[in-house]
Amino acid sequence: MLYQTTSEPVNTDAGKDQAHRHVTPIVPLNGKAIKVACSSCNLRELCMPLGLTHEELDRIDDLVANRRKVKRGTPLFRNGDKFTSLFAIRTGFFKTSIASEDGRDQVTGFQMAGEIIGLDGIVNDQHTCDAVALEDAEVCVMPFDRIEDLSNEIHALQRHVHKILSREIVREHGVMLLLGSMRAEERLAAFLLNLVQRLHARGFSQSELVLRMTREEIGSYLGLKLETVSRTFSKFVDDGIVEVKQRHVRILNTDALRDIVNPKAYS
Amino acid sequence: MLYQTTSEPVNTDAGKDQAHRHVTPIVPLNGKAIKVACSSCNLRELCMPLGLTHEELDRIDDLVANRRKVKRGTPLFRNGDKFTSLFAIRTGFFKTSIASEDGRDQVTGFQMAGEIIGLDGIVNDQHTCDAVALEDAEVCVMPFDRIEDLSNEIHALQRHVHKILSREIVREHGVMLLLGSMRAEERLAAFLLNLVQRLHARGFSQSELVLRMTREEIGSYLGLKLETVSRTFSKFVDDGIVEVKQRHVRILNTDALRDIVNPKAYS
DNA sequence: CGGGACGTTGACGGTCGTCAAAATTAGTGG
């Protein structure tokens, strides 16, 4: 059998069975959360620029106005909401999606700890997508006018903001390639490789992961119907490439997944 | 018949038969192009922030290091090129595309006068897509370090840069929706409506346009094969929605196109 | 005027969407 019990953790690294457990918990002090401090946050290297001076680090702490908890299934923001802040994910897992007038919707991304969410709102001072927590989450609220003010003084921050925006553009180019030219198996293989790579960068296993989203949400992201996603998972299992037990996935053959994404890549 | 001769202009507005003819020509002075000046450019409202003071406008002129002509079929930049500058399109028409390792490629956008190109290069100081002129073009070269320096002093410019990046993210969300959930007819209808809307914002007709790209390039952008694009055009013609003569398109029924994109939108 | 790029159309097949039913799990309230 794949796992002893389905409720058992999947991650092999002890102490990391819960997603993002390695994040410092917030200790209440007199019933109030202690001061937010990027400078002492162990996700800093993921969301903040490197190479800041000590003084700059202190000032960066002011970026975060407060933190906000978001319960699973609850929106962090919705299409049409006024845009005031970007959000850095401390813990939890989000999806962003847009809806067309006639009710179609498209998941535009899945975001995890250390990633920045809300960039879509800058252009019209209003969010154009929904961001929903797929598990209980906590985010750092960074008012955008503070970001703009501070990035005038800290050049590395200005540069960092530009890079974050540009990175999102490049990421979406990749999704366009996926949606525009890949078949179902290629899409799902690329999706799994991307997820596991990002999780690994956060200290999780390279080969095991827990999907936080439904088959339907995966399908929406990949431009497939949920039945196709399910069938494709089953095919991967038949081929011995992965083991799947509900949302627990173990990758048995990473190279096979890579070959699926890149059929004719010789090296 | 549709047009008297195929070489005749399609745009109904006299004096705008050539795309972007309304752009001020660059007058050579002593064999050298005259000084670049955003402050006197009639595309300013498209690429630059509004509401600048006179003094700020003068400084903005320094953003553009020089201009560069790009011949049809020639790249403005290529994947892997070092990133130094953003480019504002003065005249002409571009496509941007990315290639996967195994040779697939995906057109990620078509850009016209007043639009900014090169945003993908910021994150890793290196371009990640190819930008190729689809007709003879001219761009303003804006070194990105100048942009960053100047946006520290001119708040409206900083804000503007953020909005341009965010706008591109939102645009790509729309493309993802199209690629992920629309059928061929819907995709092509959305494509035509988008193109004609952008052209109209530049003073061209609301109902006629000249495609600067091949069926294959349209197909790559829309996630379709060129035959499907061609067939879908033919269907639109059969249905009396558009007239098509090669790359000349006249939209006869805009509402029908909207209905195709948004099948169940009642109002 | 000739060659090459581009576009159109037809026939056919594969991939994936649709519809349906059943199985498994998760969530809720007693």
Place this chain on the structure above:
DNA sequence: CCACTAATTTTGACGACCGTCAACGTCCCG
């Protein structure tokens, strides 16, 4: 803790949409 209901997932059968392959037509440019 358990029972019950809703949500999610799996699997099958079938068909539509679009990709593939091929042939032909048109346009453009030297």
